Amino acid sequence: MSAMDPTEVFRQEASELFEVLEGALLDLGQRPDDRELVDSAFRALHTIKGSGAMFGFDKVASFTHEFETAFDRVRKGEIKPTQELISVALAAKDYIRALIEEPQTTDDIIGEGILDDLKRFVSSDQPASPVAEITEAPSLAPGERKQAGWHLHLEFESHILRNGSNPLDLLEDLCKLGPCFVVPITDGVPFLDEMEPEDCYLKWDVKLHAACDKDAIDDVFMFVQDEMKLTLSPLEHVEAPPAPLFQLLDEEPVPAAMVEMPAPAVEVAPALVVEEPAPKSEIKREAPPVVRREEAKREERGIATVRVQAERLDELMDRVGELVIAQARLTQLASAGSDLSIKMIAEEIERLASSLRDTTMGARMVPIGSLFGRFRRLVHDLSRDLSKPVEFVTSGEDTELDKTMIECLADPLVHLIRNAIDHGIEDSATRAANGKTEQGRIELAAVHSGAQVLVTVKDNGGGLNTARIRAKAEEQGLIAAGAAHSDHEVHQFLFHPGFSTAQTISALSGRGVGMDVVKRTIENMRGSIDLSTQPGQGTTVTLRLPLTLAIIEGLLIRVGEGRYIIPLSAVEECVELTAEDERSRGRNFLNVRGNLVPFLRLRELMTASGRPDKHQKTIIISTGETRVGLVADQIIGNHQTVIKSLSKLHSDVTIFSGATILGDGTAALILDVAQLVAMAQSKVEKHHISEAA
Amino acid sequence: MALNPTEPKWSLRLPADCSIAAIRNVYDLIREAFGRQDRLEIDCSSVDKADVTSIQLLLSTAKTGAAQGRPVVLTSFSQSLRNTLRRAGFASEAMIDQHFPQKKDGT
Numbered sequence: 001m002s003a004m005d006p007t008e009v010f011r012q013e014a015s016e017l018f019e020v021l022e023g024a025l026l027d028l029g030q031r032p033d034d035r036e037l038v039d040s041a042f043r044a045l046h047t048i049k050g051s052g053a054m055f056g057f058d059k060v061a062s063f064t065h066e067f068e069t070a071f072d073r074v075r076k077g078e079i080k081p082t083q084e085l086i087s088v089a090l091a092a093k094d095y096i097r098a099l100i101e102e103p104q105t106t107d108d109i110i111g112e113g114i115l116d117d118l119k120r121f122v123s124s125d126q127p128a129s130p131v132a133e134i135t136e137a138p139s140l141a142p143g144e145r146k147q148a149g150w151h152l153h154l155e156f157e158s159h160i161l162r163n164g165s166n167p168l169d170l171l172e173d174l175c176k177l178g179p180c181f182v183v184p185i186t187d188g189v190p191f192l193d194e195m196e197p198e199d200c201y202l203k204w205d206v207k208l209h210a211a212c213d214k215d216a217i218d219d220v221f222m223f224v225q226d227e228m229k230l231t232l233s234p235l236e237h238v239e240a241p242p243a244p245l246f247q248l249l250d251e252e253p254v255p256a257a258m259v260e261m262p263a264p265a266v267e268v269a270p271a272l273v274v275e276e277p278a279p280k281s282e283i284k285r286e287a288p289p290v291v292r293r294e295e296a297k298r299e300e301r302g303i304a305t306v307r308v309q310a311e312r313l314d315e316l317m318d319r320v321g322e323l324v325i326a327q328a329r330l331t332q333l334a335s336a337g338s339d340l341s342i343k344m345i346a347e348e349i350e351r352l353a354s355s356l357r358d359t360t361m362g363a364r365m366v367p368i369g370s371l372f373g374r375f376r377r378l379v380h381d382l383s384r385d386l387s388k389p390v391e392f393v394t395s396g397e398d399t400e401l402d403k404t405m406i407e408c409l410a411d412p413l414v415h416l417i418r419n420a421i422d423h424g425i426e427d428s429a430t431r432a433a434n435g436k437t438e439q440g441r442i443e444l445a446a447v448h449s450g451a452q453v454l455v456t457v458k459d460n461g462g463g464l465n466t467a468r469i470r471a472k473a474e475e476q477g478l479i480a481a482g483a484a485h486s487d488h489e490v491h492q493f494l495f496h497p498g499f500s501t502a503q504t505i506s507a508l509s510g511r512g513v514g515m516d517v518v519k520r521t522i523e524n525m526r527g528s529i530d531l532s533t534q535p536g537q538g539t540t541v542t543l544r545l546p547l548t549l550a551i552i553e554g555l556l557i558r559v560g561e562g563r564y565i566i567p568l569s570a571v572e573e574c575v576e577l578t579a580e581d582e583r584s585r586g587r588n589f590l591n592v593r594g595n596l597v598p599f600l601r602l603r604e605l606m607t608a609s610g611r612p613d614k615h616q617k618t619i620i621i622s623t624g625e626t627r628v629g630l631v632a633d634q635i636i637g638n639h640q641t642v643i644k645s646l647s648k649l650h651s652d653v654t655i656f657s658g659a660t661i662l663g664d665g666t667a668a669l670i671l672d673v674a675q676l677v678a679m680a681q682s683k684v685e686k687h688h689i690s691e692a693a
Numbered sequence: 694m695a696l697n698p699t700e701p702k703w704s705l706r707l708p709a710d711c712s713i714a715a716i717r718n719v720y721d722l723i724r725e726a727f728g729r730q731d732r733l734e735i736d737c738s739s740v741d742k743a744d745v746t747s748i749q750l751l752l753s754t755a756k757t758g759a760a761q762g763r764p765v766v767l768t769s770f771s772q773s774l775r776n777t778l779r780r781a782g783f784a785s786e787a788m789i790d791q792h793f794p795q796k797k798d799g800t
Contacts, residue, residue: 054714161713167745168780182782186792189749192727192757197720198713201749204782 010055012307014100017044019373021093026376029086030391038075039222041089042068046223048096050164060099063111067092070118075219085121087384090377092118149178149209150217153231158199160227171204173220178210207235310403313364320353320360321551321642325661327353328640332663354640357551361402365547368446368455369397371406375417379442382421389428389439390421396446401453405545408525409455412518416457416541417442419515424461424539434536436460452527452569453547458540464533466490472499488625491531495519523674526552526567526657528623544623554641554660555619556668558634560608563668565641565660566630570621570673577616577631588683590618590629598680599629605655608633621673628680630671643670655679706736711747711774719747723754731763738769743777755794767795 024041031037045068052060071089073079081089092114098106152174156167171182185203189195208217214232221230327349334346372394379392401409425431425440432438443458466487473479473493493499497516522529527545546552546569554565575592589596597620603612613633620629643658650656657672705726711719726733735754740747751767758765770778770789783789 161745168777171782172780182784184782186752189752189756191760192720192724192753195720195750195753197716197746197750200745202745202781 007055007057009307010051010057011100013051014048014097017048018093018097019370020044021048022090022377023373025086025089025093026380028081029083029380032081035077038081039225042071042075043223043226045071047163047165050166052100052164054164057100059103060096063092063099063115064096066115067096067118070115070122073122079122082121083384085118088114088117088121090380148211149207149235150212150214151233151235152204152206152208152217153229154204154206155229155231156200156203156224157227158196158201160224161200162198163227165224165227167200167202167204170220170224171206174206174208174217177212177216177220178208180209181207209235308363313360313403316360317364317551320357324353324357324551324640324642328661328663329665330663357640361547361551364403365400366403366406367397368399368401368406368409368453369394371409371413372397372444372446374410375413375444378414378417379421382418386421387427388421388425390425391439391441393441393443394445395443399446399448399453400547401446401545402547405525405547408521409543409545412521412543413444413455413457415515415518417444420457420459420461420539420541424459424463426462430462434462449544453545455543455545456540458538460538463535463537463539464491464494464531466533466535469493488531491533494531495529523672524657526673528674528677530623530625552641552643554639554670556636556639556662557602557617557619557630557632558636559602559606559632560610560612562606562608563636563662563666564602564606564632565639565668565670566619566621567641567670567673568638570623572620572622572627574635575618575620575629577618592620592627592629595627597627597629598684599631600676600680600683601631603631603633621677623674623677626677626681628677630676639668641670704734704736706738707740709739710742711740711750712742712744713746715742716746716750720750723750727754727757727763733758733763733765735765735767736769737767737774738771740771741773743771743774745781747774748778748781748783751793755792758794765794767793770795 021041021044024037024044028034028037028041045064049061049064049068052058052064067089074081074085079085095106095111095114099111154167154170156165160167171180174180175182183205185205188201188203190201195201217230217232218225221228327346331346331350334343337343376392376394379390382388383390420442421440425442426434426436428438431440441460443456445456445458447454470479470485470490473490473496474481476496476499478493478496478499479485494515495518499516519529522543522545525545527543530542530544531539532542533539546567553568555568555571557564557566573592575590577590588599588601590599591597599618602608616631616633617635618629618631619635620627622628639660639662641660644660645658646653646656654675655672656669657675658670659667660670662668705722707719708715723733723735733754735751737751755765755767775789778789783792789795
């Protein structure tokens with residue numbers, strides 16, 4: 001196994017930090033008074049700077065430093081982050097990303113221009129955020145003891161040095177607030193054999209003799225607050241401030257006597273003296289130590305994670321697929337024989353293979369939030385370019401999907417969100433005239449639904465113009481003029497290639513390219529797409545996706561001599577084809593508890609030879625709200641299906657989405673549910689038209 | 694950087710870079726030297742890049758030596774190393790002496 005290139009590790013980490021930075025900047029546009037967001041952006045910037053310098057990305061470190069400096073007035077709460085400022089900050093983020101990922105495409109002049117813009121915006125005098133205003137410390141009541149400083153206990157996460165953070169710089173910053181007495185705690189340093197040389201073992205106790213605000217101390221540690229434990233307690237009642245006990249490097253060295261000398265006049269807060277119980281009267285005055293870091297975060301960090309290259313996960317999945325196929329063969333051979341011990345081993349291997357499959361698939365699962373984050377920038381930029389204020393709301397970010405699915409979903413979602421903003425959301429004037437809020441809203445949500453994940457893009461725009469879609473479909477000859485079609489059927493024309501109702505072609509949409517591509521992409525992922533709309537209220541596009549593309553649970557059926565797989569997630573129920581249904585030959589409708597369901601005879605579709613079985617079975621499958629029956633000779637049972645792609649030779653065969661190897665070594669084709677449903681629907685439409693005629 | 698052939702065979706001269714970027718190599722070297730010798734003298738005169746990891750490694754070396762009864766002495770602290778020690782709070786000679794067994798010139 002080859003070790004990962006450290007610069008590649010930096011690039012990956014930086015990529016995650018860019019997402020955090022972008023998210024914080026975009027949120028800041030919505031909530032300019034949220035200091036936590038400013039801190040979060042600064043932490044990300046600081047880590048990029050530190051790690052960049054550590055891995056030799058000097059330009060990155062230098063530009064990020066300038067970015068930090070220019071943005072510092074925002075951090076200090078002196079100016080408010082306006083939309084213009086956020087836009088420039090986002091451009092700066094893009095530039096840093098380019099410096100890391102594609103340095104050859106960058107130009108110093110661009111970077112300087114961005115910094116100039118940034119400096120220009122932050123130098124303009126804007127009102128400070130009310131939240132960020134420095135509040136005066138409450139005046140002391142008579143007799144109350146004056147706070148003389150702070151006692152700090154600093155304990156860093158072991159990995160902090162690897163991130164490029166330097167505790168010594170922090171101590172130096174701290175000492176700028178006032179005279180400091182710094183005591184290193186060396187107890188945690190292990191023996192050589194137990195040591196990880198890049199880990200941080202030192203801790204520090206610091207007495208800061210300055211009556212500064214706690215926020216000033218927070219500011220020193222803001223970049224590392226999630227990676228350390230900072231305990232703060234006030235020092236009280238000092239008669240004479242001690243001489244500076246910690247000095248900056250450019251100052252004179254500290255005489256030894258001063259350092260070693262205890263500060264007798266300083267009453268240390270009881271929280272410091274852990275071993276010695278403090279008198280009760282003092283305990284009452286004691287300010288509770290401020291422990292910076294939530295327990296949840298501590299627990300979160302307790303979970304060890306390992307970065308694995310994506311290709312290795314793909315390889316692992318392939319191997320598991322082969323194992324599952326081999327296991328199926330073993331099971332089949334064992335069941336054909338009479339050796340009980342072989343049967344037991346086969347069952348054990350089946351159980352283990354199934355468990356290994358689930359574990360491997362679990363390792364490939366990625367929260368969809370990693371994808372959702374990308375669209376916030378898209379919405380921000382489109383909203384600005386089209387002058388349509390849009391609120392972007394996401395939910396279900398924790399919903400997990402196979403990493404391949406996440407990668408495939410990006411482009412379709414870009415199309416859907418663009419369409420929603422360009423066509424769905426009305427301009428502010430129209431919205432105001434219709435009694436709506438000036439700001440439009442787009443919701444992107446993900447939720448688990450059985451073996452599927454539903455991803456919805458919902459806007460609160462004007463909704464689809466069904467009449468215009470119908471007129472366009474008639475104009476393009478897709479339907480006969482005046483033919484009876486439900487609104488739902490009419491809306492499906494939006495997925496036809498080259499179909500667009502946009503009256504003007506913009507850079508974003510109107511060429512009729514997009515929705516058909518979206519549909520094809522989703523169907524290639526064995527998913528389906530559904531539209532629903534309410535005039536004046538908005539449109540919702542729902543994507544139904546399987547959890548994974550690699551291995552699925554399938555229903556194995558026989559049609560003539562051939563065997564086929566139907567994805568189990570699409571199967572609703574299985575019923576026997578009754579004699580009455582048989583007699584309906586030509587109409588191809590099945591009566592399922594009073595509902596008419598169209599069905600397809602797979603024997604006809606597959607041109608199967610031989611006589612059909614006496615008792616034919618119907619498998620009811622569905623995509624969205626549409627149900628279709630598939631008539632087969634025999635239902636064999638469940639089958640763990642390792643999906644293999646069809647060769648290019650078979651790429652024109654649309655009713656199959658892939659193939660798999662069965663236990664006896666023969667191949668079975670996997671039916672493409674979406675195509676079969678579309679085929680059945682088309683037959684229904686023809687039936688309607690012929691009946692109308 | 695390796696064991697210094699011109700010095701007594703238990704002497705080890707630390708390289709110029711003892712920062713986190715190179716600390717793994719320094720760590721391996723010290724362990725290797727520890728495995729071969731009963732006593733160790735570490736010459737710190739060439740160190741011009743030091744940080745928290747360098748301090749920790751020296752502390753750990755001294756601690757390990759003391760625990761195993763194998764003398765470890767540090768000699769000729771460079772100015773850079775001294776600055777780093779001071780920044781970490783080892784602000785006085787007395788404090789440095791307490792944590793790092795030093796061989797002073799002529800001793």
